Structure formats: C-alpha cells, structure tokens
Amino acid sequence: MATGASAAHEGPDPARHNGGGAAGSARHGPHLRPSGLSLVFAGGLVGVAAREGLSLAVPDADGVPVVVPLVNLLAAFLLGYLYEALARVSPGTALAGRVKLLVGTGFCGGLSTYSSLATDTATLLVQDRGGTAAAYALGTLVLGAVATLAGIALGSRLHPHEPDRHELRRIEGHATGGRA
Template sequence: MNWLLVIAGAMVGAPLRYLTDRAVQSRHDSVFPWGTFVVNVVGCLILGTLTGAAAPERLRLLLSTGFCGALTTYSTFSYETLRLAEDGARGYALANAAASVALGLAAAYAGVTLGRAL
C-alpha cells in the first residue's frame, strides 16, 4: 500500500514540476534555469515543513517521497549547471550551484521552523 502513496504523490509532483518550469522559464529571457531553481527551493520548503511538523508516515510517503521526490530534480539541476559551464556561462553556473544550495538549505530550515510552529 505504501508504494501507491508514493506513486500518487509523484503523479502530481512530476507534471507540476514540468508546468512550473515552463511557466517560470517563459517569463525570463535568460539562460539561467529559473524554473528548476524555483521547483527545487519550493520542494525544500515543503519537505522541511513536513519534517518539522513530524507528519505521519503515510503523509510523508505521499508528500515527501512521492510529491517532493518528483517535484524536485537534482539531476536536471546538475545537467543545467554543467551546460551553463560548457556554454561559457560560468558565472551563471556558479550562481546556480551556490544559490541552489544556499536557498535550498534556507528554505528547508524555514520549513522545519514553520512545521514545528504548526
């Protein structure tokens, strides 16, 4: 039964990642991967909130593993950062790596703080 919860969360998270990425990226005339950046930071905030709230196991499987697992994407972040560096946009590559880690950690921390307050 647990795997069905993961699948259900992923069925929402994956299309939402794609749609969010396209919507965000279409609003920016830049090589910076804003769409991936946004979904990853938001995913960190959601996961932090669920962790801080000590969500029940079934909710964690649905939202943390399924939804956030499909919403966020380390592989796309890595690929886009590598492409920026290879295409000569090393400043953007460095900014993407540094900002993704820093804001991802900050969002997770904020989420844990929010979750504990709930």
Template sequence: MRPSPLLVLVVTVGGALGTTGRYAVTHLIGTTHLIPWATLLVNVVGAFLLGLLLERLSRAGPETPARQVVRLGLGTGVLGGFTTYSALALELHDLLAAAEVAAAVAYGVGSVCAGLVACAGGIALGARGDRP
C-alpha cells in the same frame, strides 16, 4: 523487508502529481539564457515544503501507519517528484559547457544555499504551530 504495495502506490501517485506540478511551473515560467528560474523555484519551494512537512510530522508524535502514508506520499512522492536536482546538475553542465562559469557557480551555490535557507524556514514555520 519488502514495502507494502499500498506504500509503493502512494509514492508512485505522489511522484506523478509532483512531476506534473514541476512540468506546469516550468512551462509557466519558461526558460531564460543563463539562470533556469523554474528549476530554482521548484527546488527552493520544495525544500521549504519538505522542511515544513517533516517538522510537523515529527512534532505530531511517533510515526503511525497514517503518518507514514502522509510522509511517503507527500514527502517522497509529491515533493520528490516536484523537486529536480538532476535537472540542476544538467543545467550546471550546460552552463559550464557554454563557458558560463560565473553563472554556473552562482546558480549552483545559490540553489543549494537557497534550498538550505528555505528548508530552515519551513522547519521554523512548522515549529511555530506548537507555540501557545
């Protein structure tokens, strides 16, 4: 089954917006010698927002065409473009190539763990909206 041109456009525009946001964060924070803080920040914030978005959408009921546009536009598009696990992999490679093994392990494990905790926090916050 082929995706509709509208959905492809929604993901494309969302991805462009998310990538632009990541670019802005990277240039605002800059780079450091060991830990790439900008990449860590966008990945953790993105994981939180994705958990929040998907939890709220799942609690809203069955997927409708409008919810599909929101899920694909914001989730796959914006947050998919905002987060950058390919940059994480490249930065880990660079740290290992520079023999910064401890920093690479801390950065890699810390990024994944922080992302999981952030996603769980987004899910928990998204679930709170249903409480009286």
C-alpha cells in the same frame, strides 16, 4: 527498556532485517508494501506534473532555467515543514507515515530535480558562463538549506509541541537526577 507500543518507535529491530526471502518480505516497512509504493507513485506523478506545468508556463531568464531552482527550493521548504509538523502533531502514527510517503517522498521527490540542476549547470559551463553556473548551482544548494530550515521553523511555530504526561515524567526524572 520500553514495552508495548512505544517499543516500536525506539529504532530498527534487527530481527526485521533478516536478509529477505518470502517470510522476510512480509515484515518490511510500509515503504515497501504495495500501498506505500502506490502512495509514492501517486505523489510523484503529481509532483512531476506540477514541475512540468511550471516549466512550460515560466520562461527561462537570459538562458537560465528559473523553474529548476524554484521547484527545488519549494520542495526543500515543504520537506522541512512536513517532517517537523508531523513530528509534532502525530509522531509515529500510520497517518504520518502515509503522509510522508505521499507528500515527502512522492510529491516532493517528483517536484524536485537535482539532476536537471546538474545538467543546467553543465550547460552553462559549456556556454562559458562559469560565474552564472556557480551562482546557479551553489545558490540553489545554499538557499535550499535555508528553505529547509525555514520550513522547520514554520512547522515548529504552527505546531507547538506539548509534552504528554509520560514525557513530563521523563523530563522530571532527568531534572532530579533520577530521584522522582
């Protein structure tokens, strides 16, 4: 059983989820605080503006929107990279939490648009372009998974994890069967 600061990172505290109320609302995570909501809003605003700017600048290719899959792939890559890099550089810190809210939830959430992907796919189907619709939707989803994995790989390569002395003790204890 952990004590002190490390206990806060072991998982959710059931006492924190007491069903709401005035006393309960003060104990919610940073994502529900005004500062956290402001970070998500600001990041989302920039993400939506970037997507719209790209949509205006990049023409469709043969009636197929190019920007929608591109921004979805970019957001998937950024999320993979962001979360892996933060987990290795500053796991559980307040700064990591704020970056996740601003860039992960806000910017990447505003940049990506799976609702437009669905609408564009439906439009292609209505136009009797079933093959194009299938390639458009499935290609985006499969390539999105690959982009996320590529982001994770890059994050782990650029930010190698070096265990601290406490982690080394835990590893050594497991290697010796608990006999350290």
